[in-house]
Amino acid sequence: MSKFQNQVTIIYQKLYDLYGPQGWWPLINLNSTNPYKTGAIRGYHPGNYDLPQERKDIYEVILGAILTQNTSWLQAENALLNLNELNAIVPEKLLGLDDEILKLAIRCAGFLNQKSIYLMEITRFFIELDGRVPTRKKLLGVKGVGNETADSILLYAYKQAEFVVDTYTKRLFSHLGIVDENIKYMELKELFESNLPKDTSIYNEYHALIVEHAKRYYSKKPYGVDDPLKSMLID
DNA sequence: AACCAGGACGTGA
DNA sequence: TCACGTCATGGT
Numbered sequence: 001m002s003k004f005q006n007q008v009t010i011i012y013q014k015l016y017d018l019y020g021p022q023g024w025w026p027l028i029n030l031n032s033t034n035p036y037k038t039g040a041i042r043g044y045h046p047g048n049y050d051l052p053q054e055r056k057d058i059y060e061v062i063l064g065a066i067l068t069q070n071t072s073w074l075q076a077e078n079a080l081l082n083l084n085e086l087n088a089i090v091p092e093k094l095l096g097l098d099d100e101i102l103k104l105a106i107r108c109a110g111f112l113n114q115k116s117i118y119l120m121e122i123t124r125f126f127i128e129l130d131g132r133v134p135t136r137k138k139l140l141g142v143k144g145v146g147n148e149t150a151d152s153i154l155l156y157a158y159k160q161a162e163f164v165v166d167t168y169t170k171r172l173f174s175h176l177g178i179v180d181e182n183i184k185y186m187e188l189k190e191l192f193e194s195n196l197p198k199d200t201s202i203y204n205e206y207h208a209l210i211v212e213h214a215k216r217y218y219s220k221k222p223y224g225v226d227d228p229l230k231s232m233l234i235d
Numbered sequence: 236a237a238c239c240a241g242g243a244c245g246t247g248a
Numbered sequence: 249t250c251a252c253g254t255c256a257t258g259g260t
Contacts, residue, residue: 024241069242075258076241110257114243146243166241211241219239220260 005195007178011229012202015209018228021046022208025061025156026073028080043077049201052157059126060089061157065149066118067109079109091123118144133158147185155207161200163192164207168214175224176233 026043045051052058060080068076080089082105088094094102102119103112121143125134139150147165154160165188174181179188196202217227224230 065241068240070240070255071242071257072240072259074240078258108257110240111242111255112257114255118243144243148242152241164241168241207241215241221238 002195004178004191007176007233008192008195010232011176012196012206012209014229014232015213016205019209019212022205022212023048024204024208025052025064025152026077027052027057027060028077028084029057029060049159049204055131056089058157059091059123062122062126062153063089063094063119065152065156066115066122066144067106069111069115069149071109071111075109079106082106082108091127094119094123095127114144133160136162147189151189155200155203159200161193161198161203163189163196163203165189165192166207166211168218169207169210171218171223172210172214172229175218175227176229 023044023046027045028043052061063083064076064080067079083089083094086093086097086101086105088097088102088105097105099116102116106112106115106119109115122145125138125142134154136150136154139145139153140147145153151162151164154162155164165185170179170181170183170188173179173188174183179191183191192203192206196206213227213229217224
């Protein structure tokens, strides 16, 4: 067992012990059988890895993946709620939306000019898919979909075992001295994927746990102050 | 009042 | 390939 494999496994277990299952990806309209519908964890569904199922929910995850780019999830969620008020979390409806109305709805998530275009692009792509699971390469061909968004869509909308790397992932693991701070997206992604079981639910939890942990200890500088992970890295 | 948020794209070297 | 500027609103 490599040192990296050892570290990522231990860190995953530690984060899971600290925060528990995260219930990603949050959905604004869960069916009534889901207990996590209100309050601080609205939309999250911890322990349930079968979501999303319905076309509408898959589409919602995709929209959220675009909307949350370089933006807090709270604002992305507000944008989704606005779209939902317009009954626009339906591909055909969103395509027919007036440009100014779309921008007004997603304004709170920032980058409204770019994201309005991106949402239209990914929506056309989604309709063409006609229910099929997209390849990573095809997703990357859509304007507005980069590495992280592609992996987020594949993992959280389509339940494909694609590990999601984000700035928090890089920041956390480089700060802990596990990888170089200049490591490339694909390098870090492959490092995780080759050292973890190819398991969708584990990829799902791990990325969500990294975000939860990094929000607490790696949002403001200096990074990593009081990070409880540090005390376990003495090997 | 600067800094950051669950990034991606276009440009020029 | 790679560094760098740009995109934009809202919270802390």
